[in-house]
Amino acid sequence: MKYSFNIKTLGVALMAVSILSSCTSNFDEINKDPNSLIEEDLDASMAGPAFATALYAGIHNGAGETTGYADDQGTWGIATGILSSSFIHYLSSGYGTERNNYSGYEARGWTRFYTIAAPSLNYAFKAAEGNAEATAILKIWKVYMYNQMVDLYGPIPYSEAGNNKEKVPYDSVESIYEDFFKLLNESDAVLSSASVSTVLALQPNDRVYQGSTDKWRIFGNSLRLRLALRISDIQPAKAKTEAEAAVAAGVMQNNDQSAYFAVSSITPNNLNIVVGGWGYKMTASMESLLLGYSDPRLQKWFSPGKTGLYIGRPSGTLNKYFDEKKNEDFSPFNENVLGLGPNPGSSPLSNTKNIEIFMASENYFTRAEGALNGWNMGGSAQSLYEAGIRLSMAQWGITDPAAINNYIAGTALPSAPNVNTLYPGLVTESIPVKLPVAWSASVADQRTQIAVQKYLAIFPESWEAFADLRRSDAKVIYQPLNTDNTDAGVGKSLIKRVIYVTNEYSSNREAVLDGISKLKGPDTGGTKLWWDTK
Numbered sequence: 001m002k003y004s005f006n007i008k009t010l011g012v013a014l015m016a017v018s019i020l021s022s023c024t025s026n027f028d029e030i031n032k033d034p035n036s037l038i039e040e041d042l043d044a045s046m047a048g049p050a051f052a053t054a055l056y057a058g059i060h061n062g063a064g065e066t067t068g069y070a071d072d073q074g075t076w077g078i079a080t081g082i083l084s085s086s087f088i089h090y091l092s093s094g095y096g097t098e099r100n101n102y103s104g105y106e107a108r109g110w111t112r113f114y115t116i117a118a119p120s121l122n123y124a125f126k127a128a129e130g131n132a133e134a135t136a137i138l139k140i141w142k143v144y145m146y147n148q149m150v151d152l153y154g155p156i157p158y159s160e161a162g163n164n165k166e167k168v169p170y171d172s173v174e175s176i177y178e179d180f181f182k183l184l185n186e187s188d189a190v191l192s193s194a195s196v197s198t199v200l201a202l203q204p205n206d207r208v209y210q211g212s213t214d215k216w217r218i219f220g221n222s223l224r225l226r227l228a229l230r231i232s233d234i235q236p237a238k239a240k241t242e243a244e245a246a247v248a249a250g251v252m253q254n255n256d257q258s259a260y261f262a263v264s265s266i267t268p269n270n271l272n273i274v275v276g277g278w279g280y281k282m283t284a285s286m287e288s289l290l291l292g293y294s295d296p297r298l299q300k301w302f303s304p305g306k307t308g309l310y311i312g313r314p315s316g317t318l319n320k321y322f323d324e325k326k327n328e329d330f331s332p333f334n335e336n337v338l339g340l341g342p343n344p345g346s347s348p349l350s351n352t353k354n355i356e357i358f359m360a361s362e363n364y365f366t367r368a369e370g371a372l373n374g375w376n377m378g379g380s381a382q383s384l385y386e387a388g389i390r391l392s393m394a395q396w397g398i399t400d401p402a403a404i405n406n407y408i409a410g411t412a413l414p415s416a417p418n419v420n421t422l423y424p425g426l427v428t429e430s431i432p433v434k435l436p437v438a439w440s441a442s443v444a445d446q447r448t449q450i451a452v453q454k455y456l457a458i459f460p461e462s463w464e465a466f467a468d469l470r471r472s473d474a475k476v477i478y479q480p481l482n483t484d485n486t487d488a489g490v491g492k493s494l495i496k497r498v499i500y501v502t503n504e505y506s507s508n509r510e511a512v513l514d515g516i517s518k519l520k521g522p523d524t525g526g527t528k529l530w531w532d533t534k
Contacts, residue, residue, distance in 0.1 A: 043127060047134055048205035050124035051141070055207055057117035058145035059261060059355060060109060061270045076270030077278060079109025084152070085462040087495055088455075088469055089285035089477045092313035092330070093278055100316070100495050101485040101525070107501040110153075114161065117145055122162040133199045133213055136190040137206075139183040140220040144357075147227065150176050151467040152498050154529050155515040167508055170515030173530035177231060181242055184224045188249055191217035207262040208357065219259055222251040222363050226464070229366050230471055232373060233533040240375050247367065247378055252360035255395050260354035263339075269353045271460060272338040281305075281330035284417035284427060285477035287312030289456065292414035293437055296398045296407065297456070302331040311418040314427055316480030316492075329422060336396060337460060356461045359395060364388030365454035372443060372450075382439045385450055389437070392457035410437045417478075432475045448474050469494060473534040489526025496528045 056063065062075040082105050085091040121142055128134040150156050150173055158171040159179070194213040203211030209219070228243035252258060263269050274280070282302045290298040291310055298310065305311050306328045313330040339353020367377035368384035377384060386408050393404050414433045419426055433452055440446050451474030458465045469476060479492035489496060500523055504512040512523075521527030 044131065044201060045127075047124050047127035047131070047201045048203070050120050050127055051138065051202050052205035052207065053120040054117055054124055054138075054141060054145070055261060056267050057112065057120060058141065059357060060112070060148075061261075061267070061355065062112070063267050073268070073270040073273045075108060075112045077274040078105045079112065080462060081271075081274050081278065081280070083109065083498060084466040085460070086315070088462055088466050089283040089315055090460055090462045090465065091275065091280040092283040092315055093280050100480045100483040100490060100492065106498045107503065110149075110501045111503075113145075113149055114157070118162050121145070128201060131199070131201055132190050133194050133196060134201045136187040136194075136220075137199060137202060137211075137213075137216045139187045140216055140223065143180045143183050143220075143227075144223055146176065147180060147223075148463045151230075151529065152463070153500065154497055154527070155518040157511070167511055169511050170518060172518040177227065177531070180227055181224065184220050184227075185245075187220045188217060188224075191220070192249070207264075207267070208259050215257060218250055218252055218257055219358060221246045221249045222358060222360075224249075225251050225363060225366055225370075229369060230467065231531050233471070234531050236373075240370075240373070243366075243370050244376050247370075247376070251363045251367075252358070253363070255360050255391060258360045258395070259357035261357055262354050263352070269339055269355050271355075272353060275333050275338060279327055281313045281327065281332060282310070283477075284312035284314045284419060285432070286459075287331070287417055288414040288431055288478070289433060289452065289476075291418075292431075293407065293410060293412060295456070296393060296400075296403050297396050299334075300336045300396045300398070301334055301459070303334055305329045305331050307422075309418050309421070311422070314417065314419055314478065314481050316482040330419075358464075359392070359457060359461070361388045361391040361395065361457040362454060362464070364391060365450050365457065369447065369450050372446060381446060381450075385439065385446075385453065388457060389453055392453075407437060412436060427478065427481070429478055432478055447472070448476075452476055470496060470529075470532050471534075485525055487524040487526040489524070489528075495525040496532065497525060499523050499525060 060076050060079045062072045081091060081093070086093065087100065121138065124138050125135065128138060146156075146158060150158070155170040155172050156176070157168040158176050160168050191213045197213055199206075199211040199213060201211075209215040224246040225243055228239045228246060231242075232239035261267075286302075287310055289295065290301070302310060310331050311329055313327070335353075337353075364384045365388045367379065368381045368388065370377045371379065371381040371384060379387075389408055390404055393399075393407070398404065413436055414431050416431055417427050433448070435445055435449055435452070437449070437453070440449060451468070451472045454468060455465055455474075455476050458468070477494075483490070483492055485491070485495065487495075500512055500515070516523050519527055520530075
């Protein structure tokens with residue numbers, strides 16, 4: 001079966017893959033436009049446009065109607081907003097779906113990934129054949145976008161994804177991670193010895209690094225460091241080797257190296273659209289940390305509610321407590337997070353606020369934890385921890401040295417949520433984090449402090465924060481007040497994974513059942529992934 005392409009503007013061009021079926025069904029050609037391309041028509045000129053779509057769809061954002069192909073911003077709202085962002089309390093919504101559950105919405109992210117992002121990346125690889133530097137960059141992006149999916153679901157179609165067959169096998173998490181490290185090592189070898197500084201085949205369409213071989217190389221090594229920490233409990237020796245090699249090869253060290261997707265009017269930041277339209281507010285967990293620590297980022301990220309107080313909305317099916325009018329009591333997001341659209345103040349599409357992909361500050365917290373593990377991370381755990389805080393502050397425009405130093409040396413503790421002033425006794429759980437920002441003398445406490453500051457620094461990129469909290473088991477967020485999730489091992493604790501989509505059981509049953517056997521547990525939200533051993 002042949003694939004179909006529609007070409008749309010994104011810088012020079014944006015490739016939109018018009019495929020609506022499941023990843024494990026036939027990829028039927030549904031667009032008969034004579035100007036469309038089929039797989040056999042691919043040449044080197046199409047590598048960049050295909051990469052552009054893999055970048056944007058790979059971060060689960062949907063383009064606007066002006067692109068003329070089947071996609072929408074609700075993809076982010078469901079794949080990210082209702083799932084990972086709500087699970088870890090980056091967002092709290094007035095919708096009843098805001099709980100420690102998936103509620104049938106899990107299919108949206110899966111379908112969009114396998115019908116848009118994955119095929120586009122496959123086409124980019126085919127078009128870039130013979131271009132070593134372009135292929136190296138594509139390998140790095142493959143690791144990034146598939147890592148989010150494997151860390152959400154567990155075993156997934158990977159090695160044969162996009163094979164144009166009806167039945168696609170599932171790969172184990174362990175085997176996928178093994179390939180991740182292989183691809184990243186290969187990419188570093190190519191890009192570290194590249195004879196060009198810019199990959200021209202990708203440059204016009206690369207909305208992240210404009211084809212820079214050096215920045216993509218550093219991104220790849222930073223990703224390698226991230227994944228090394230992820231496997232540190234299940235494969236400690238390999239984790240140490242990979243982490244030390246990544247740091248030695250060069251990881252992000254300043255905000256200029258951070259990875260953002262540069263948005264446009266047709267590829268907007270979906271967080272802007274969804275947060276305003278779906279009623280998302282600051283969470284009680286974020287309020288507890290930011291307000292208790294007198295964190296300068298609080299004023300950057302949120303505004304007081306109508307009462308004049310910073311109030312975070314608790315998590316967990318709260319419709320019976322708060323109607324739409326009461327939701328105005330809770331702190332809304334600021335434009336520093338959402339961005340200014342073409343019509344400020346009117347809930348515009350965000351075509352000015354670039355999308356966070358990977359922040360340099362994360363590396364410092366990962367290195368700090370690595371140092372506690374006895375890895376050579378190029379500095380002490382405390383110095384790396386404090387450098388990560390400074391970098392995150394700078395990222396959000398906080399430059400006052402005194403304010404930053406006071407925060408780092410702060411001995412204040414997170415506070416109880418202000419929602420109890422409006423609804424006494426609503427949140428009865430003790431404050432999750434009982435440590436100050438100032439570096440502790442206890443190694444166990446230091447690990448928690450790193451987890452807390454990393455949680456804040458990664459905001460608002462929730463996919464990685466969700467994976468990191470599961471790995472570390474650090475108690476950073478409140479439990480949901482209520483949950484509809486009856487899966488064993490979940491309850492009010494952080495959900496461990498998202499279940500497979502219903503269509504896989506009908507269209508790819510043998511493969512999904514094999515995937516469950518590789519999961520080594522039932523297809524529920526309570527089954528831990530391979531690397532989640534605590």
